[in-house]
Amino acid sequence: MVKILCIGAGYVGGPTMAMIAKKNPKVKVTVVDINQKRIDAWNSDNLPIYEPGLDEVVKAARGKNLFFSTNVDKGIKEADIIFVSVNTPTKTFGHGAGCAADLQYWEKCARRILELSTSDKIVVEKSTLPVRTAAAMERILDSGKNGVHFDVLSNPEFLAEGTAIADLENPDRILIGGHPTARGKKAIKALVDVYAAWVPKEKILTTNLWSSELSKLTANAFLAQRVSSINSISALCEATDADVGEVARAIGMDSRIGPKFLKASVGFGGSCFKKDILNLVYLCESYGLHEVAEYWRQVVKMNEYQERRFVSRMLKEMFNTIAGKRIALFGFAFKADTGDTRESPAILIARELLEENAEVVITDPQALEHAKIDLADVIDRINFEPDPYKAAKGAHAVALLTEWKEYKTLDYQKIFDGMVQPAFLFDGRNHLDHKALHKIGFNVYSIGKAALKHI
Numbered sequence: 001m002v003k004i005l006c007i008g009a010g011y012v013g014g015p016t017m018a019m020i021a022k023k024n025p026k027v028k029v030t031v032v033d034i035n036q037k038r039i040d041a042w043n044s045d046n047l048p049i050y051e052p053g054l055d056e057v058v059k060a061a062r063g064k065n066l067f068f069s070t071n072v073d074k075g076i077k078e079a080d081i082i083f084v085s086v087n088t089p090t091k092t093f094g095h096g097a098g099c100a101a102d103l104q105y106w107e108k109c110a111r112r113i114l115e116l117s118t119s120d121k122i123v124v125e126k127s128t129l130p131v132r133t134a135a136a137m138e139r140i141l142d143s144g145k146n147g148v149h150f151d152v153l154s155n156p157e158f159l160a161e162g163t164a165i166a167d168l169e170n171p172d173r174i175l176i177g178g179h180p181t182a183r184g185k186k187a188i189k190a191l192v193d194v195y196a197a198w199v200p201k202e203k204i205l206t207t208n209l210w211s212s213e214l215s216k217l218t219a220n221a222f223l224a225q226r227v228s229s230i231n232s233i234s235a236l237c238e239a240t241d242a243d244v245g246e247v248a249r250a251i252g253m254d255s256r257i258g259p260k261f262l263k264a265s266v267g268f269g270g271s272c273f274k275k276d277i278l279n280l281v282y283l284c285e286s287y288g289l290h291e292v293a294e295y296w297r298q299v300v301k302m303n304e305y306q307e308r309r310f311v312s313r314m315l316k317e318m319f320n321t322i323a324g325k326r327i328a329l330f331g332f333a334f335k336a337d338t339g340d341t342r343e344s345p346a347i348l349i350a351r352e353l354l355e356e357n358a359e360v361v362i363t364d365p366q367a368l369e370h371a372k373i374d375l376a377d378v379i380d381r382i383n384f385e386p387d388p389y390k391a392a393k394g395a396h397a398v399a400l401l402t403e404w405k406e407y408k409t410l411d412y413q414k415i416f417d418g419m420v421q422p423a424f425l426f427d428g429r430n431h432l433d434h435k436a437l438h439k440i441g442f443n444v445y446s447i448g449k450a451a452l453k454h455i
């Protein structure tokens with residue numbers, strides 16, 4: 001029986017391994033983490049992450065061929081294939097602080113694998129890593145003297161949060177990078193076989209290691225670039241009465257451009273886009289490619305501009321003062337269908353509103369606990385309210401920051417009636433029916449569209 005280990009039971013490790021276990025009932029899959037609380041949650045009915053469809057996939061395999069444990073060492077000793085899916089955040093110290101990837105967790109894993117292994121293993125980079133990290137990993141793993149051989153593969157993960165299970169079930173592609181040597185090819189085949197249990201062969205792409213590593217950073221950079229591009233146009237739309245939704249539709253019908261990822265918003269969030277672009281920027285800088293670095297840095301700058309622009313517009317439209325005004329933020333997660341708030345635009349927006357001495361109340365169906373952690377230093381100045389009606393009661397403005405489905409079906413007449421007049425609604429996701437809201441009496445401001453005002 002093939003034994004798979006995954007180090008890191010996070011947003012990637014947990015769902016990915018659950019899917020592999022479900023699709024390969026004859027493979028034993030163990031997911032380990034140093035975080036006891038997380039592992040306990042994976043073993044409970046209350047999983048540590050909110051992801052539609054995840055419960056079913058975990059329940060189908062857990063206890064049969066899927067196990068969650070904190071015993072990292074035992075897992076390493078037993079495994080034939082080790083996925084490393086630990087966090088690779090942006091460095092906050094030393095060289096490259098604020099830009100480079102912090103690889104300390106990854107390297108610790110590599111050293112532990114080396115220390116404990118008594119049989120040959122395939123080590124798979126599942127985390128997103130700078131191009132050529134595998135070379136460093138190989139040097140560490142090859143420094144052992146006990147005759148154990150390691151094959152390093154790159155197998156980046158492309159799932160998006162909120163749709164992780166659908167993405168894993170039916171991926172656009174699986175990417176596996178390895179060396180073109182006989183050993184490398186054998187390792188690649190072993191990993192291809194794991195995915196071939198459910199992914200059609202033509203969707204399993206094999207490349208050299210460096211192309212695979214770089215493709216992950218590039219994919220995220222291109223996706224984020226599309227969001228920043230349409231968001232830049234949204235600013236121009238607001239100045240000219242063009243409608244960004246209409247522009248996106250018109251350009252998206254060009255098959256060379258395509259319709260996806262052209263939704264103007266309050267800005268992109270999530271743990272990946274900003275981190276991975278900055279990582280790319282740092283890599284380019286370190287290879288002396290300053291113009292290339294600057295080109296990609298602009299994608300992040302545009303995103304920050306879009307977040308700040310949202311608050312400036314609120315301030316300007318609400319008579320240049322929001323001091324003492326209650327403002328209800330509808331949604332705190334960085335996108336719908338996740339409780340994740342990492343790099344959510346809502347964090348900066350909440351803080352900027354506090355800077356203006358507004359009274360901030362936050363509601364979200366899944367993300368309130370994370371919101372409290374993100375805003376721990378200002379928690380005394382913020383209200384957290386699970387019920388959107390209560391959150392909006394007595395508010396001067398509602399700002400919708402996450403496109404939760406339930407926000408479409410709220411009774412906005414009731415919300416309007418409970419608000420201070422004139423009532424303002426800022427839709428940071430172009431998610432609601434603006435004409436209907438305007439008819440109720442709201443002054444409606446959306447992204448990249450003309451405002452619908454009463455005053």
Ligand code: NAD
Binds near residue numbers: 011
């Ligand atoms: P995460 O922070 O949710 O999970 C990482 C886990 O690794 C944590 O639970 C942490 O305790 C554990 N860990 C760290 N060091 C460890 C060690 N030495 N031994 C055992 N466990 C250890 O991170 P994530 O969102 O799952 O992301 C993991 C990687 O996948 C990152 O490189 C990220 O860029 C990449 N990625 C993330 C997504 C996403 O949507 N979140 C998508 C694709 C790729």
Ligand code: UDX
Binds near residue numbers: 158160161162
């Ligand atoms: C992203 C990549 O899509 C995924 O392939 C990778 O593995 C991890 O990073 P994720 O961050 O989970 O996934 O979500 P994604 O759907 O890409 O959205 C990222 C951010 O962009 C969200 O804040 C979302 O609201 C925003 N976005 C996305 C827009 O503002 N407009 C769009 O058209 C699309």
